[in-house]
Amino acid sequence: MSLVVIGTLAYDTIETVHDRREDVLGGSATHFAVAASHLVAPRLVAVVGTDFRSEHMQALEARGVDVAGVEVAQGATFRWSGRYEADWNKRHTLDTQLNVYEHFDPKLPEAYRDSAYVFLANASPSVQMRGLSQVEAPAFVVADTMNLWIETARDDLGELLRRVDAIVMNDEEARMLSGERNLIRAARRVLEMGPRYVVVKKGEHGAFVMGPDVHFSVPSYPVEDVVDPTGAGDSFAGGFMGFLALEGDHGPANLRRAMLHGTVTASFCVQGFGIAPLADAKEADLAARTDDLLCIVTV
Amino acid sequence: MSLVVIGTLAYDTIETVHDRREDVLGGSATHFAVAASHLVAPRLVAVVGTDFRSEHMQALEARGVDVAGVEVAQGATFRWSGRYEADWNKRHTLDTQLNVYEHFDPKLPEAYRDSAYVFLANASPSVQMRGLSQVEAPAFVVADTMNLWIETARDDLGELLRRVDAIVMNDEEARMLSGERNLIRAARRVLEMGPRYVVVKKGEHGAFVMGPDVHFSVPSYPVEDVVDPTGAGDSFAGGFMGFLALEGDHGPANLRRAMLHGTVTASFCVQGFGIAPLADAKEADLAARTDDLLCIVTV
Helix, strand or coil, X not given: CCEEEECCCEEEEEECCCCEEEEEEECHHHHHHHHHCCCCCCEEEEEEECCCCHHHHHHHHHCCCEEEEEEEECCCCCEEEEEEXXXXXXXXXXXXXXXXXXXXXXXXXXXXXXXXXXXXXCCCHHHHHHHHCCCCCCCEEEEECCHXXXXXXXHHHHHHHHHCCEEEEEHHHHHHHXXXXXXXXXXXXXXXXXXXXXXXXXXXXXXXXXXXXXXXXXXXXXXXXXXXXCCHHHHHHHHHHHHHHHHCCCCHHHHHHHHHHHHHHXXXXXXXXXXXXXXXXXXXXXXXXXXXXXXXHCC | CCEXXXXXXXXXXXXXXXXXXXXXXXXXXXXXXXHHCCCCCCEEEEEXXXXXXXXXXXXXXXXXXXXXXXXXXXXXXXXXXXXXXCCCCCEEEEEEECHHHHHCCCXXXXXXXXXXXXXXXXXXXHHHHHHHCCCCCCCEEEEECCHHHHHHCHHHHHHHHHXXXXXXXXXXXXXXXXXXXXXHHHHHHXXXXXXXXXXXXXXXXXXXXEECCEEEEECCCCCCCCCCCCCHHHHHHHHHHHHHHHHCCCCHHHHHHHHHHHHHHHXXXXXXXXXXXXXXXXXXXXXXXXXXXXXXXXX
16 A cells, blocks of 8 residues: 655764764655665655755665655755764764755645555654645554654644554653653553554664554664664664555554564664665565564564 | 572662662572572572571572572671662662672582582682582583673683583673674674573563574563562573473573563562562463563564
């Protein structure tokens, strides 16, 4: 079934303890779409500046991503700069230049309005809701969020949480939103805020999904050569949603399988900068890691 | 089959952000034996002082623990004092009084020498090896260790690692011993040092076992009301080894099942101070959590 993502295309400057890269193609929607493109042809809604390089748009199209919803606005593309410590869980944002994204008002092409599966990548909850309201009859809506909106747009976020089927967040965001340190309590508290499901991402420690009919936990795929974790969370979401959309099934049994696919997808993302490692992965590579992961979790 | 543990009986003084308790019955062998006692009748080798309370010895015996190997020496019992931060993974040792444990020289009663399964709880590697050498033909030997021995007794630890079948350690110890930050690399490096299997415990993030014929990862059991994590690692080891000994099978399939039992056992330990929560757990409680955990990990 159809899948639409509303998010960012960006140029990232990334420092790790081993390397530094400038103007790497990134952004939530980029990583999500490339991940999902292994399973379906995702529809992309985003804004870029006039500096966005045509080869990057072509790279997305080459992956089967529908870029009809990408608006080109006067100005520069969103830029983010960050630094990771040796402990990959510790990330410092060095600079954020919203540029054309500052006035982003998502406009879904007519052809996108019948989308069944919807991913609202991290954005202000009001932008996320404006995007969502243009989808006629979504089957399953998942939103991401971040600490900024938890702190500054709590009411809007509350409204968003009542309108989505699932929220994906990392462990610290779940703790911040719920006010609970214990992650299980935190997840239960988030569920009380409205969504049917919550997916908590724990970086190298894996992820879990919780809802009225499912509680499933999966470890991260054992990657020995992490190069850059930027986009891992969005790649996870892309693999997760791509699998649900491919199957046209968001029942509890399929949510479990989708968690595996998200985990495997994210494992490729972290093995290089930008979209290359995931875009270059073959279906056989993904299938082999899915088999590996199944073996690692099967009692 | 028979199971012997060589370790400590201790009195702990524990501070958490919620509470403080003095002279709680603790120690590695205590937690291990109580955990294993749900499955087999573990044999216990340890030393206590003349201040060790008879009701505590009776509590162990009431659990079916064989205390013939507990030596009573002139002096005071080993005492440990520690404080936990709100993040349970952060523990500070406030005081350690070795007392009679300072000169602990494990002496296995004649009847223990035929033990099949052997757990060498955290101690100096030379003490661990002196204990091990008294077991005639062990089927499966597992050792624990800590940062102190990695730093101060590296050669002895290396020799120990070549004499055991498996080592259990927490994530930071695995990193310290291997010099590798990435836990998968760290585990592989530890395996190169000799043991057939390594079990890495990650606290609230679960645990994994790795070896030539198995790689299995399990999340922690979702406990919402952690009271005191002291002894969780030893309780895990007790549930793990108890299950292997009960089945008389340490093949790769049974190691996976034993990881579940260790996880469930540890989940009771953390719900109170001392041995009470685990000693009081009924077999039906353990079975129910094992079923829960199976459901949480099954795709």
